[in-house]
Amino acid sequence: MESGRDDFVIAIRSAFLKKGTQQRFSLLGLIFFSIVFLILGSLNFKPVYYVKTIITEIVYRSSYIVSGPENFLKNNYAAINNHFKLYEENKKNIIKIKSLKKKDLSKQIITLENIKYKKLIDDYFIKDNETFAKVLIDKQSPFLRSIIINKGSKNNIKLGMIALDEGYLVGNVVEVNYLTSRVLLISDINSKIPVTLQPGDTQAIMSGKSRKSGVLQYIQEKNLKNINKELMVITSGAGGLFISGIPVGKIKSEENDLNNSGRIVHFYKNFSQLKYVKVVSYSKDKESLDMLSKKDSKKQEEKVEKTIDEVEQKKESLRILLEQKKIADEIRIKIEEENNFLKIKITQQQNEIMIIKNDIKESTIQKEEIKFLKLNLLYGHKCRKTIFNNLYKVNSKKYKTCVFDKGVKKN
Amino acid sequence: MSKIYQRNIVAKIYKLIPITLLFISVLNEVDFNNLGMKYFSFNFAYILIFYYSLKKTEGFSYSLIFIAGLFNDVVVGTPMGISSLIYLLLCGAASYLRNITLRPNLMKDWIFFLITISIVKSISYLVLTFIFGYEVILFDQIINIIFTFIFYLIFIYLFDFIRIYFMGRY
Numbered sequence: 416m417e418s419g420r421d422d423f424v425i426a427i428r429s430a431f432l433k434k435g436t437q438q439r440f441s442l443l444g445l446i447f448f449s450i451v452f453l454i455l456g457s458l459n460f461k462p463v464y465y466v467k468t469i470i471t472e473i474v475y476r477s478s479y480i481v482s483g484p485e486n487f488l489k490n491n492y493a494a495i496n497n498h499f500k501l502y503e504e505n506k507k508n509i510i511k512i513k514s515l516k517k518k519d520l521s522k523q524i525i526t527l528e529n530i531k532y533k534k535l536i537d538d539y540f541i542k543d544n545e546t547f548a549k550v551l552i553d554k555q556s557p558f559l560r561s562i563i564i565n566k567g568s569k570n571n572i573k574l575g576m577i578a579l580d581e582g583y584l585v586g587n588v589v590e591v592n593y594l595t596s597r598v599l600l601i602s603d604i605n606s607k608i609p610v611t612l613q614p615g616d617t618q619a620i621m622s623g624k625s626r627k628s629g630v631l632q633y634i635q636e637k638n639l640k641n642i643n644k645e646l647m648v649i650t651s652g653a654g655g656l657f658i659s660g661i662p663v664g665k666i667k668s669e670e671n672d673l674n675n676s677g678r679i680v681h682f683y684k685n686f687s688q689l690k691y692v693k694v695v696s697y698s699k700d701k702e703s704l705d706m707l708s709k710k711d712s713k714k715q716e717e718k719v720e721k722t723i724d725e726v727e728q729k730k731e732s733l734r735i736l737l738e739q740k741k742i743a744d745e746i747r748i749k750i751e752e753e754n755n756f757l758k759i760k761i762t763q764q765q766n767e768i769m770i771i772k773n774d775i776k777e778s779t780i781q782k783e784e785i786k787f788l789k790l791n792l793l794y795g796h797k798c799r800k801t802i803f804n805n806l807y808k809v810n811s812k813k814y815k816t817c818v819f820d821k822g823v824k825k826n
Numbered sequence: 827m828s829k830i831y832q833r834n835i836v837a838k839i840y841k842l843i844p845i846t847l848l849f850i851s852v853l854n855e856v857d858f859n860n861l862g863m864k865y866f867s868f869n870f871a872y873i874l875i876f877y878y879s880l881k882k883t884e885g886f887s888y889s890l891i892f893i894a895g896l897f898n899d900v901v902v903g904t905p906m907g908i909s910s911l912i913y914l915l916l917c918g919a920a921s922y923l924r925n926i927t928l929r930p931n932l933m934k935d936w937i938f939f940l941i942t943i944s945i946v947k948s949i950s951y952l953v954l955t956f957i958f959g960y961e962v963i964l965f966d967q968i969i970n971i972i973f974t975f976i977f978y979l980i981f982i983y984l985f986d987f988i989r990i991y992f993m994g995r996y
Contacts, residue, residue, distance in 0.1 A: 422926070430921035442921065445892045446914045452896075452907035457958065467906050474853065474900040481853040552901065561903050597903065604961045 468592055475563050475595045479551045493688075524726055531719050543698040546570055548578075550689050551595065560603035560623060561586070562689060567594045577657060578692045583684045584608075584650060584661045585692055598694075600686050601663065602626055609653035610663055610680075612646045621648065621663065621680055626687055629664065629680040648680050658697045790818045797822035840992035841885035844878040848891070852898045867966065868973035869943070871898070873981045875913050876939055879920035881989075888917060905958050912946045919946075932982070940975045947971055 431443040440448075455463040548564035566572050568591050578585040578598045586606065590597035599606050602623040610621045610631075619634035646666040652659030664682040798817035800806045806823065807814035817823055851870050871894075878886045895910025902909070919942040923935065947967055954960040 426922050426925040429925045431918050440889055440892075442888055442914055442918050445888050446911060446918070449892065449895065449907040449910040449914060453905060453911065453953075456906045463906070467900070470896055470906075471900050474897050478853040478901055481850060485854060604963070 471592050472594060475551055475592075478563075482552065524723060527719055527723055527726075531716070544571055544573075544576070544696045546572065546694045548572075548596075548692055548694055550692060560600045560626070560686070561589070562598050562600065562686075562692070564596050564598060564692060564694065565594070566694065567592045567596050569593055572596045572694060573696065575656070576694050576696045577661070578694050579661070580684050580689060580692050582662065583682075584657070584663050585684065585686065585689065587656070588694065596694075598692065601629060602682065602686050607632075608657065608663065609651045610648050611651040611659070612648055612666065614644075614646070618651055618653065624679065627682055627685065629682065631666075631678040631680060634678065787815065787818060790821065794818055794821045836992050840989070841883070843988065843992075844874060844883055844886045845890050845894075848874055848894050849897070852894050853901065865969055866973060867970045868977045869970060870977075870981075871913065872916060872943055872946075872974055873978050875916045876920045876942065876978070877982060877985050879917045880924055880935065882921075882924060888914060891917060904954065904960075908950060908953060912950055915946050915949070916942060932979075936975075936978060939978050940971075943971055943974055 431441065431446075433441065452463065456467065546566055548566040548570075550562050551565050552563040562585075564572075564578075572588060572591050574588055574591055576588045578587060584601055586598045586600040586603075588596050589599040600623065601608055601621070602625065604623050606623050608621045608629075610619050611617065612619060612631075612634075617634065619631045621629045622632055624630040648663045648665060650657040650659055650661040650663060662683055664680040666678060666680055795809075795818060798806055798814050800808055807817055848871060851874065875891060891913045892910045895908075895913045896906060898904075898909040899906045919938070923938050927934070947970070951962055951964065951967055954962050
């Protein structure tokens with residue numbers, strides 16, 4: 416029993432305390448060191464913070480280099496794949512563009528009206544800082560789904576700034592270094608985003624779930640069950656973290672009436688394909704239209720109204736043009752119908768002429784027959800072959816000629 | 827003479843393979859912990875560290891493993907030092923197993939690996955959840971342990987093949 420315990424102690428001592436031939440530190444020493452690192456790091460100890468910053472800068476850059484070959488292969492694969500899908504995509508895009516063009520005018524009007532109303536309630540934000548950044552590392556670890564971008568405090572990146580991709584929400588900046596920053600993606604389990612569900616204006620908090628979806632938490636049930644169509648999820652602006660109205664994702668209509676835990680938000684963006692992001696911060700518009708400053712900003716209002724009028728005029732002229740086109744189409748259809756009718760009539764008349772011609776031909780033949788029969792009665796005996804003469808056989812061609820000549824012609 | 831020199835170079839290259847693989851796996855964007863597949867992930871670094879610590883490979887020093895752990899923390903975004911601690915605990919467990927083993931047995935190593943990764947993952951989970959307030963999904967961690975355990979056997983044959991290719995059978 417004693418010796419067994421001794422063996423265990425010896426083995427442990429040998430494993431943790433003994434230094435190998437090329438080992439500078441013992442295992443226990445390094446374990447102790449990492450624990451100290453952890454504790455001091457959690458206490459925000461300054462030297463540890465500096466070490467961390469230096470390591471961070473080195474690692475982000477070297478990770479970008481190490482990931483180079485893999486990214487090269489990935490990008491080429493994506494490029495080839497896109498090339499094969501190009502034709503089909505083009506077809507779809509043409510149809511999409513047509514439908515979008517129709518919606519564009521009404522959207523312009525709604526946007527302008529929206530700005531006007533937002534200004535009235537002093538909730539209109541304008542971009543005060545906008546930077547485009549390249550995604551250096553897209554390491555979506557199980558603990559933290561985040562990306563590293565190549566802009567840091569040097570480029571005026573600040574904590575809490577919003578990262579967007581094509582206008583869709585990607586995440587917010589949670590760590591800023593001198594040359595790089597970390598953006599926490601909205602797909603991360605730790606990100607809690609105040610959102611609004613439209614239509615219905617239901618408020619909720621969204622947390623990340625997987626790479627392509629999030630889950631709604633703290634939601635009021637009563638409004639949601641009555642709506643049976645696809646819900647749009649946008650930021651609500653509550654808490655002041657994000658501005659309101661940034662699109663996040665959608666809830667499919669078939670998943671609408673599920674219980675609270677199963678309400679899944681499908682993100683508009685695929686976060687595994689991020690290459691560049693736009694990092695922005697917003698500030699309130701100084702020219703707000705609250706009751707006091709209403710008089711000062713009359714010009715602004717007039718400008719907005721003028722633009723609305725212009726858009727209305729354009730809409731009216733478009734409507735007239737569409738009416739004209741409709742009338743022209745109707746006339747064209749009528750002419751085509753008449754044309755078809757006349758064509759049919761011509762064909763019928765041509766057929767009738769053909770029948771008349773045939774009749775005339777037949778009557779001419781009959782007349783000739785009658786004439787032959789008459790002459791045959793009178794002069795047939797002069798042409799018919801008998802035992803006593805050597806004339807023509809009855810019904811032969813020469814006989815007919817002889818009858819028409821009223822007998823054999825003498826030269 | 828040239829044959830001895832050539833053998834020396836091959837041995838040097840072989841010595842660098844494990845630590846290079848570890849740093850590449852830590853710095854690369856391909857994370858076997860998160861391949862995007864539902865219910866599938868495994869920890870390549872754990873297998874690598876345990877195997878080469880068990881084989882007591884030269885050049886696979888604890889200090890470099892410690893640094894690799896720090897790099898991993900920076901890339902993944904976990905608190906600095908947690909991965910180093912986990913990696914070094916894995917080294918310690920492998921070293922302990924090496925000391926108490928007279929006749930190496932693959933099955934025993936494999937079972938010991940399962941116990942070790944279960945313990946280190948539990949430590950990691952406890953530290954991240956209770957001390958640093960991270961939200962970690964326990965089910966994903968269990969799946970990760972199971973697949974790491976299964977894949978250990980596959981990678982052992984691969985690493986053995988590399989060892990035999992470079993160094994010969996003995």
